[in-house]
Amino acid sequence: MIVAVNVHLKKGVLDPQGKAVHHALETLGFKDINGVRVGKQILLDIDTEDKEKAIALAKKAADELLANPVIENYEIEVK
């Protein structure tokens, strides 16, 4: 089962990459985009068909390594 962990900088933390991408989009003429946040998606191939088990495992991996709780939030998504 493929489980995605989507990691983003927390709301209050300035995202300089997102800002630069936003600026580039504006330059290209995308006027209706209010803001951009850049995160990362980490795909875990988990050896189980049990959805709850997979989510619990992905959550544990995110808490221990994949996200830094000081500056980042994450969401888990089953693919």
Added chain:
Amino acid sequence: MKVTVIVFPGTNCDRDTKWAFEKIGANVEYVWHNEHDLKNPDLVVLPGGFSYGDYLRSGAIARFSPVMQEVKEFANKGGFVLGICNGFQILLESHLLPGGMTRNENLHFISKFHHLKVIDNKNKFLQNLNVGDIVNIPIAHAEGNYKVDDETLKKMYDNGQVILKYCDKDGNELNPNGSVDAIAGICNEQKNVFGLMPHPERAMESLLGGSDGIKMIEGFMK
């Protein structure tokens, strides 16, 4: 004094760091990331570089190396630990120091001399300097934008854990990377674990641009 310099795959300031501490009279040993014996040091230094290619987040993978389990235990027993640049990032990821690092506000890798102001000297590292002293030390990083929540930051100020800030040559705040309050260096509550983004080991010889790093790292010799 015995100093152990930890070497991870991707560390690149290990030789400068060894040379700097030998220059002030220390006996320096290297310890490789998958070793468990710290060789009984008085000080452990985590040098700069790109440990494990900076994959995931700077310092995030190094935290799980065998040697870091020993460094954590050494620090928890009161042993002195200094993290420079990537070493600082590793100490943050290992939760030996509070806060975290994000990309520099301008997204650039910044490599230049920068002035720093001593904010607190009631610790072993900066005991040779006075509060308000200004030193000129090279910085070289892409992720030095220090972040910490307000509550922790207040506690750090109250406890003298904010030890260095970026400034101009006259001591006015000048922030190269967007760090909270222009913070360049901190220590833990027990004042035995230190982290800073600037490289004192690169400021050891006036012929090479400056020697302000000497009086900083010499604090560990007392």
